[in-house]
Amino acid sequence: MTNYTLIGVDQKQYGPVTDEQLRQWIRDGRVNQQSQVKVNGDAEWRPVSAFPELAKMFGGGTASSTASSEPAPQATRLKTRLKLLLSMEALCIICVVVMSIFSDYLLPEQLRDYETSVAAAPTMLIGWIGGAVFVILLPTALTATIGLFLGWRPARALYLWTRITVVAIGPLQGINVEPGCAALFDDAAVLVAGVIIGMLYYSQLNELYSKPKSAT
Numbered sequence: 001m002t003n004y005t006l007i008g009v010d011q012k013q014y015g016p017v018t019d020e021q022l023r024q025w026i027r028d029g030r031v032n033q034q035s036q037v038k039v040n041g042d043a044e045w046r047p048v049s050a051f052p053e054l055a056k057m058f059g060g061g062t063a064s065s066t067a068s069s070e071p072a073p074q075a076t077r078l079k080t081r082l083k084l085l086l087s088m089e090a091l092c093i094i095c096v097v098v099m100s101i102f103s104d105y106l107l108p109e110q111l112r113d114y115e116t117s118v119a120a121a122p123t124m125l126i127g128w129i130g131g132a133v134f135v136i137l138l139p140t141a142l143t144a145t146i147g148l149f150l151g152w153r154p155a156r157a158l159y160l161w162t163r164i165t166v167v168a169i170g171p172l173q174g175i176n177v178e179p180g181c182a183a184l185f186d187d188a189a190v191l192v193a194g195v196i197i198g199m200l201y202y203s204q205l206n207e208l209y210s211k212p213k214s215a216t
Contacts, residue, residue, distance in 0.1 A: 003015065004019070004039060006025075006035060006037050007035065015040075022054070026057050032207075078203055078204055089192040090145065092188045092192065093189050095185040096186050137162060137166065141166070144158040144159035148196075151209075156201075156209040160200070
């Protein structure tokens, strides 16, 4: 039985592992065609796609097609789920905006009067700072979302910091009165964003959005 040693995405060596164990890692999406492997007793590191018995698990890919190979099946499924979650987050934000526009119809009279009095009060410096940050943050957050849809690697870090900033500047926005249903969608958007960040950093998507590392 052939044993292999593998260089993982963390640049650490794993093995020796059996042929069946390596095949299972391929099925799980933990190993792709670019993963560097060598047969025990052999000093040469080669991509998985250079081994015909393993390359066929990727749909018959060969060493010559390594550069254009498709992501591992598990990572592909995760990318589909990522796009679904990004769409859910965008839908929640749209619902918040729409409900805020029609808040006069959704809030009781006492809260409408209170909201009017707050809006008429002079804006403090901290409020101006929060508003300025929000104006800059909005197109940046949109760019990050679109970038994740397109698989742009820097979009991951951009998405993380824009979502953290959105939460951090909350106190700078001052007193905010909104319908309960709008608050529900607002909290849902934050929750979905947390799930997205977890997927980007703690799943197979981490490899897709990380800077490629050369094998040693």
